[in-house]
Amino acid sequence: MTTQVEDEAAVPRPAGTPPTPGVVRVAGDLDMHHLEEVRSTLLRAIAEAPPGTEVLIDLVYSSFCDSSGLEALLTARQRALESGRTLRLGAPSHQMLRLMELTDTAWLFEMGPAPRVGGAAAGPLD
DSSP states (O other): OOOEEEEGGGSOOOTTOOOOTTEEEEESOBSGGGHHHHHHHHHHHHHHSOTTOEEEEEEEEOOOBOHHHHHHHHHHHHHHHHTTOEEEEESOOHHHHHHHHHTTOGGGSEEEOOOEETTEEOOOOO
């Protein structure tokens, strides 16, 4: 399985369809094989978001997270806090929630549903 990580603001859109600011979509595994791609995309999205805004990580199409994926999320959270932004996990999987429960890190994250695009839940990456 490949993992795709995209900053929503960088995704090409049909004319007249604005990007969802501060949304990073992840599809696939958050594991050691994809650590650098995930970490660099998250840190770039945080750096480019205006201070005081929220960066949402859309996890609706990511069902697995290992300790290295969790480390990338924790690093991104810390960077967001240091730079005056917030980080929210959108639709984390049951497995990811269990990992965060076991590591006592769930309380560190804001969590909520995946973002909606055009009135419907966000779809997978192309």
